[in-house]
Amino acid sequence: MPNDVTPEALGRLLDLQAEDTAVKQLELRWANLEEAKQLAELNAALAELEADLDIAGKQRDEIAREQSRLEGEIKLLEDKTGREEQRMFSGSVANPKELSALQAEVASLKRRQSDLEESLLEVMVQGESATETxxxxxxERETTAVQAKDLGERVASIKNEIDSELERHRAQRGSILPDIPESLLKLYERLREQKGGVGAAALVGGTCEGCHTKLSNKESERVRAEGGLQRCDNCRRILVVT
Ligand SMILES: [Zn+2]
Incomplete structure (x- = not known):
């Protein structure tokens, strides 16, 4: 690499580094957005609630069907008992044996009805509990859905904000590129890739801002005196005297 890099080009390289650092931070922020993680958790909870609600609805409906089946059966028994009792008291059955059979039949119908009424009571209690559930x-689903909607809107708005910031920094980056010689840019990009996104660092008060190592006075003076393309002895990043 020829050492005829101008201070202006190096200054612009630091500007480029600032834009690249900003882009990297924004991309990281986008990828690790706490609100987006919360939203994913909220949506998972919502899906679980939907599934639970579906099961609870089916249980409630099944109990309601059982209740109306029992009510229907009780109604039939009541009607039948009524008819038999009418026959019993109408005097149309005179034969004592037949009458006693009829009495036994009515008693049996009433026992059956009483059993069914007990079952119906149990089913109604179950139904109340199923409805409460x-x-x-x-x-809960309603509350969670509202929270998810609000958070979803917030995440979208934050991401929009980050996107427009990214766009701004990328545009800035593009406008800086023509000011930097290609060979310097290539070196910078290679270093940036190797060294955690930082390819160029300022030399401030004798300290490399890339690795935060203080250069010896002699080295610091040499870098300043020579100018042009210099690299940090320690981290090998491009060192820019400011
Ligand atoms: Zn360094």
């Missing part, structure tokens, strides 16, 4: 889950 469904309502609790539905309200």
């Amino acid at each position: 469904w309502e609790r889950l539905a309200s």
Whole structure:
């Protein structure tokens, strides 16, 4: 590399480094956005609530079907008991044996009805509990959905902001590029790739800002006196005297 790099080109290289650092930080921020992680968790919770709600809804409906089945069966029994009782008391059955059979039949119908009424009571209690569960889950889902929507909007707005910042820095970068000789730019890009995104560093008060190592006075003076392309002895980054 010829050592005829001008101080202006080196100054612009530091400007370029500043833009590249800003871009890198913004990209990192975009990728590691805390709000985006929270949003993913919230969406996962929402999906789980939807699934639970679906199960709770099915259970509630199944219990409701069982309740109406029992109610229907009880109604039929009531009707039948009513008819048999009417027959019993109408005097149309005179035969004592037949009458006693009828009495036994009515008693049996009433026992059956009483059993079903007990089952119905249990099912109604289950139904209340299933409805409560469904309502609790539905309200939780509603709250979570609102939170997810709000956070989703916030994440989108933050990402938009980062995107426009990125665009600004990339445009700045593009406008700096023509001011830097190609060979210097190539070296810079190679170093930037090798050294965690920092290819050029300022020499401030005798200290390389790239690796924060203080150069010896002699070395520092030599760099200043020689000018042109200089590299840090320690980290090998391009050193720019400011
Ligand atoms: Zn250094």
